[in-house]
Amino acid sequence: MPQLKYFAPNPDYRTMTNITRLGVAILAVRLLGAASPARVESAGEADPLTRLMAGDQRSMEIHYMHPHQTKYRRELMAKGQHPFAIVLSCSDSRVPPEVIFDRGLGDLFVIRVAGHIVDDAVVGSIEYAAEHLHVPLVMVLGHERCGAVEATVKGGEIPGHISSLTNAIKPAVEKTKGMPGDPLDNAVRANVEMVVEQLRTSKPILSELIHEGRLKVVGARYDLDTGVVELLTK
Ligand SMILES: [Zn+2]
Numbered sequence: 001m002p003q004l005k006y007f008a009p010n011p012d013y014r015t016m017t018n019i020t021r022l023g024v025a026i027l028a029v030r031l032l033g034a035a036s037p038a039r040v041e042s043a044g045e046a047d048p049l050t051r052l053m054a055g056d057q058r059s060m061e062i063h064y065m066h067p068h069q070t071k072y073r074r075e076l077m078a079k080g081q082h083p084f085a086i087v088l089s090c091s092d093s094r095v096p097p098e099v100i101f102d103r104g105l106g107d108l109f110v111i112r113v114a115g116h117i118v119d120d121a122v123v124g125s126i127e128y129a130a131e132h133l134h135v136p137l138v139m140v141l142g143h144e145r146c147g148a149v150e151a152t153v154k155g156g157e158i159p160g161h162i163s164s165l166t167n168a169i170k171p172a173v174e175k176t177k178g179m180p181g182d183p184l185d186n187a188v189r190a191n192v193e194m195v196v197e198q199l200r201t202s203k204p205i206l207s208e209l210i211h212e213g214r215l216k217v218v219g220a221r222y223d224l225d226t227g228v229v230e231l232l233t234k
Pocket residue numbers: 090091092114115143145146147148149
């Protein structure tokens with residue numbers, strides 16, 4: 001529900017009776033609510049995690065606002081980027097962070113690899129964004145029914161270079177063996193938590209930035225059925 005503080009009354013507002021004011025206020029809320037069920041919060045108005053979750057709310061409700069997807073934004077971003085969040089997510093075609101979080105050009109620094117595994121290139125990319133672009137938040141975004149995690153859970157012969165993915169995910173699968181519930185979803189969640197821990201303890205740059213309070217790493221799981229992003233770590 002939009003808040004009244006965003007409703008700017010005209011000068012005649014002062015001459016209205018209290019009852020008329022109340023009527024105008026209710027009408028404004030209803031009109032704003034109908035025309036704009038969600039709004040794009042601006043930088044400085046909300047912290048990065050709140051901005052991400054607000055975007056997921058719009059995306060979940062299919063109330064996309066497609067912010068920062070204009071010619072003006074492209075020209076502005078050509079001069080330099082200032083993304084507000086880093087997202088490490090799976091390459092799965094159903095989980096593009098810019099769509100899930102309803103964002104546009106220059107908003108998110110995205111690293112995608114199947115199973116959102118961590119290797120030197122991934123850590124280097126995150127270090128670059130955190131250290132040089134001063135991005136204050138990393139979100140590790142796993143998702144429901146992840147194929148890379150599923151292949152690891154199933155085990156057996158893994159062809160080609162795919163084994164580099166399953167080998168990286170294997171510790172999360174081992175950790176959840178015998179746990180109650182769905183083995184695949186348990187492993188998906190454990191894989192997110194494992195990667196969050198790998199990044200939080202990564203030396204020398206990420207752990208130092210976290211220690212200084214300049215970086216936060218959180219983990220989340222995207223639900224393919226509902227579009228909900230659930231935070232798994234704080
Ligand atoms: Zn996946």
